[in-house]
Amino acid sequence: MLAKRIVVALDVRDGKVVKGVRFENVQDVGDPVEFARRYEEDGTDEIVFLDITASHEGRRTLMSLAERVASEIYVPFTVGGGIRSVEEIRNIIKSGADKVFINTAAVDRPELVREAVEVVGSANLVVAIDAKWNGRFWEVYTHGGRRARGLDAVRWAREVERLGAGEILLTSMDTDGTQAGFDIPLTRAVVDAVNIPVVASGGAGCPDHFYEVFRIGASAALAASIFHYGKYTVRELKEHLLRRGIDVRLD
């Protein structure tokens, strides 16, 4: 059986791992390859690198990060943050990343999704969606959570699936940084709307939060803080999930 995946997110700025709490107040916490290696040993299924400098400081390439990680690490990893062109996507994949995610650029020009898929294939292209409840619907935000786009996240999820995206990385801005649990209503709405895998993100605080989000159909769940600050190891989390009947990889 296909295992549910535990994904660790590493926010990277100027080549260093940082973690944003509600996308602000970042602090330097370490070397990306070292972190990735530690998480691989701990049983992480996948690592996501988000370059948080990229969007607003116009940095265009994550190739060197992808190359370094690909040479050292033996689990799949995804890279994103500020990526705007098919060219960049192709180069990052060639450098050794397993997947690239795009966010702002896809909202700005949805055809980019289709064009990227034609070049690198669905399996390699993830669309990240940051969403926040506005009282009527979950609204899509771009530019690292700073700009509301008036777009319904559930409809946008359907649209990116239609355009060929292989996976959706769904972050709830309402729950991100709270450690009070994943955004179950939002995740359920998106999982029910699409057939491609959905990675739930934002709000993980304890092992049962992962159980809840897998139960409603998320294929993977992403977290950062609870692992970075040593609250739980990935292994402890997986042992808990296995006891509760969730298929996870534990060797």
Place this chain on the structure above:
Amino acid sequence: MIAVVDLGIGNLANVRKALGGVVTSDPSELRKADKIVLPGVGNFGAVMRKLEPLRYVILDSIESGKPFLGICLGMQLLFEWSEESEGEGLRVLRGGVIRMRRGGVPHIGWNQVHLVRNCPLFNGVRTGSYFYFVHSYHADPKDHEVVVGLTDYEGYLFPSVIWKDNVFAVQFHPEKSSRNGLRIMENFRRL
């Protein structure tokens, strides 16, 4: 020395690191190698065209009894044909490559390999261990005795490990399968 065949389709640095040896597309280096690893991603026909100049070097190596490991598309290329595109594979094994008949494609993620018989590649690896898969097609061998491992994707069983004499092949990516994948590569290195 192990030669990892480089078809210019990705970063093979971690495969090289795990196996030692060289990453090359130079026929004379491949000829000198004690073992050949053929990794692969992409389209069957397109990659086979790139591989064409190396076809006989690889076939000679296999025929002389040197260990060979095919990874992902590198496994599929050992067969005669593929539903993915026109053109012939290396024809080392009888049978073809077919699209997953059930389940969403691509089949992507960590899935289990159930061993149906012992294989030196899996020394120290338990049956039911997880490996990382990304593919839409899989081998459909004519000779069932070459199948060593099976994987269940939404109730659909397909051959994920093949072994015949000195030829080994896996549908998953050992270079992305953490400890278990490293073990497989280590076992191949030690053959």
